[in-house]
Amino acid sequence: MSTISAGVGATPIPIPVDSRPVKGNHPPGMSRTCDTTGLPVCLTAERFIKLNAVAAVVFLLVGAVAALLLALTRWPAVHLLDTVWYYRILTAHGLNMLIFWIIFMEIGILYFACTSLLGSRLAAKGFVVASFALMLSGALLTNWAVFFTGKADVLLTSYVPLQAHPAFYAGILLFAVGALLGVIAFFTTLYVAKRDRTYEGSVPLVTFGATAAAIIAVVTILHGAIALIPAFTWSLGWTGVPDAGWYRIAWWGLGHQSQQINVTAMVSVWYLLGTLSVGAKPLNQAVCRGAFVLYILFINLASAHHILVDPGVGASWKIWNTSYAMYLAVLASLIHGFTVPASVEVAMRKKGHRKGLFGWLFKAPWKNPGFSAFFLSLLIFGFIGGITGVTLGTQQINIIAHNTLRIPGHFHATVVGGTSLAFMGLCYYVVPLIFRREYPMRWLARLQPYLFGGGILLLSMGMSFAGSYGVPRRHWDVEFSGAQFAAGFDAGAHLMLGILGVGGVIAFLGLLVFILQTVWAVFLGQKIENRPMTPW
Amino acid sequence: MRENEDKHEHLQDVRQKLQESEDDHHAPGTLVLALVLLVSFAIYYFANWKALADVWHVR
């Protein structure tokens, strides 16, 4: 029996180590047992989880500085960057956050889910090494193109006929191939674990969720190749310009699917953090797994909701793809939105916190940043991200939302307040358990999820309300200074942009605290040897 | 006498197991939160249809 404590002063929760005899398949000396969870750790997996996590945080830092500069530009009273740099930094922000930070983290999560949770070694080491090398080179190459050629101010979506320097596309393609190799290593490990009988019965739920994410990742990467290779060859002058409408559909096959990877990974991390922080157990495994299967089956067509007010695509296609296809994936999210907090509630009630309807919630370990980040992520994703997303993705409602700030208002709640915040919560366990280092200023770590979550909430609300006045996204000057015909927005919209600015600054502080603390912990934090981590 | 004591202990065991198995699926607070989500969703959703209905006609 090993124990994980749930919060300062709380009674340690026993996490029963699976006591059935299993055959670990690690080569001698290539594994250790975690002193906190009792789970086996493959040392190869550990090294590459660390590398991917470090890379993730490096690109997060680039994206974070970009975020601050952007928030201070869209806040009209500050209007910091000039026209050229605004679009350049916006390009860098999208790439580093939505692609590099998040996918490096997800590869790390995959490696954890197929090794420690299955008692297996990480297989296909050649692929693992190549994966990291390609992902890192790709990310560096694209960033170089954006910052140093001046020829890649095309924003994340690089909508044709906007054309970027070939290195822009090449970097993203390299990164995508690298990610695919990591995903293949994950599937190979699943096979090897099954073959070597390192576990019995079905895979744990977190591994099941990670598998769903990996399957969606393959589809995503294929779309990325389909969209970007023709754009790349066009930028080299080898082929003609791709059709603008076709490109949007193909690109969003990459773009939306990658969001579904982020959702699936986030939900898997929710289950993991629920278990680690309060000993939560899924109420019904069939329901949770079924919901993950719905994600795989029904998200592939739903990228239509980026094309809702496009020409050349009929209403029936738009409606079919956004409803039948998407709503079953929405159902899956609604299901997880219940099962995840329910598992926490049941775990807390079991520990004796039975007072009224919400005693379990008040007594939950809100001082544990792994828990608070996880639960805040759940609330922000569900209430703000989910509701706005389904609404904006309605064919007709999209008319009053497309290309306004309502769109970033939505996705900052899902992918930032949701996925990224959950991943930060995960780091509060990864650093002590994989890097085996303690966080330095624990009071600051406890505060960080609230600082970041609160900032993102303000940012998202500011964006959404400004957007409902019609304030465009990806736009340098909402006063349209110098334009031939005057245009502008009411004072209310300006107030909302100010709130966006303030929220952005607060969120940046929360992000900076996380990055600095994590980097400090990894390199200078107190080592954890032969003892469990200090409980949060 | 001993029989009654045994029975009493047994009954207590059964009661405890029943309580535990009920607890295994008892999440009323979450149900309330989820219902609040659904209601907020419906309000936001229909408010947007209303806003849409006020703009120019287009197809």
Next chain:
Amino acid sequence: MSIHAPEAGWLRAPGGGERLWIGLALAWCVILSLAMPYWHFKGKQNSTGEAYRVTAGEFMERVNRFVAAYQVGEEKGVPIVEPPPGSDAYLQASMWRWHPILKLKEGQTYRIHVSSTDLQHGFGLLPMNMNFQILPGYDHVLTITPTSKGEFSIVCNEFCGIGHHLMTGKILVD
């Protein structure tokens, strides 16, 4: 726990609150699925994406003919054009202007053909906040009926280069 293999026999139906919630969520998703087709037939705002292939040269020609036929004035060098109610009107999006200014009548329906002669642009009509994607090579037909009078701004909301924020236009309705 979510990190351990599930106990044998985990494949079973949900019960209690979980089952109730799944039922409610499913019912809500069905309502969501019905809303769009309903509005498609009964609602007055839809995006059917009606479009035709066109080259930049062809489109500019149609715009010029349209302006020549129905111009009634000009503002800051941009022609003001008043198409007959029920007819086709043309609007060109280029870096970085909207050409021409349309003068429409409230309550009348027009087929407005919008296209780009260079990059992707976003047609954003304020303050109603109506937004449509404008692509080069596509003549996007918006069958619009203005329901209010006044002067309305068009802004571009799809990034189209350094002059993106300068790209504003007008629609007049009386």
